[in-house]
Amino acid sequence: MASAWQIQAITTSLEGSSVERTLSQLGSGTLNEEFWAKVKLAAGADEVALALGLLTSVKVLVVIGDTGIWYRKTSGALVEKHYAEPINVETSDAGLTVTTLYLGNDSSAEVDVTVIAYE
Numbered sequence: 001m002a003s004a005w006q007i008q009a010i011t012t013s014l015e016g017s018s019v020e021r022t023l024s025q026l027g028s029g030t031l032n033e034e035f036w037a038k039v040k041l042a043a044g045a046d047e048v049a050l051a052l053g054l055l056t057s058v059k060v061l062v063v064i065g066d067t068g069i070w071y072r073k074t075s076g077a078l079v080e081k082h083y084a085e086p087i088n089v090e091t092s093d094a095g096l097t098v099t100t101l102y103l104g105n106d107s108s109a110e111v112d113v114t115v116i117a118y119e
């Protein structure tokens with residue numbers, strides 16, 4: 001019997017805006033391993049490598065940041081940036097083949113970034 005999971009991320013601005021953004025993803029299979037990290041990214045940081053521990057086939061990836069925060073799943077200036085302003089969620093039943101994230105900060109201030117991954 002296959003198990004199922006659902007990730008729901010809801011963000012609400014607390015400073016002058018009532019806009020709520022919701023992202024919900026469904027998937028199947030069992031989530032066995034978890035990775036969690038909170039890192040400080042300096043202003044203008046570019047491709048700071050963050051290894052995802054022993055994870056090799058990530059089914060759920062959550063990056064929580066702020067204005068200007070982005071990540072890439074592979075290194076390189078030509079690789080697409082995924083922005084986490086303030087949150088980005090990716091899911092894959094087959095598993096994302098990522099073992100390291102490359103984080104960046106396009107803003108002029110240091111920002112705390114939280115990365116959560118499940119396999």
